[in-house]
Amino acid sequence: MTWVLFDEASSARTRELPGTFPFVAQAAFITEVTKTWSAPAYQLHEKAHEVLEKSTYELVDLRLSRVGRGGLARLVRYLRDLDVSYIS
Numbered sequence: 001m002t003w004v005l006f007d008e009a010s011s012a013r014t015r016e017l018p019g020t021f022p023f024v025a026q027a028a029f030i031t032e033v034t035k036t037w038s039a040p041a042y043q044l045h046e047k048a049h050e051v052l053e054k055s056t057y058e059l060v061d062l063r064l065s066r067v068g069r070g071g072l073a074r075l076v077r078y079l080r081d082l083d084v085s086y087i088s
Contacts, residue, residue, distance in 0.1 A: 056080055 057077065064073040
């Protein structure tokens, strides 16, 4: 993929300064590269969501489980779940 784009960019040089590529060739290269980002970005988002969810539950349990017989911890978890589901 990269070599094909490099060959196209090299052959597309017209009145550019030496060592530079036309904007169209740069845009094509950027578009081609970013097409492959969707799946890894989604996987990163899912993993970050898992880590954040686990960390917040642990923190809420550690700090708030004894306040109000656990009622405050339940309320905070409920509000956090509402916020995360709203964002996602």
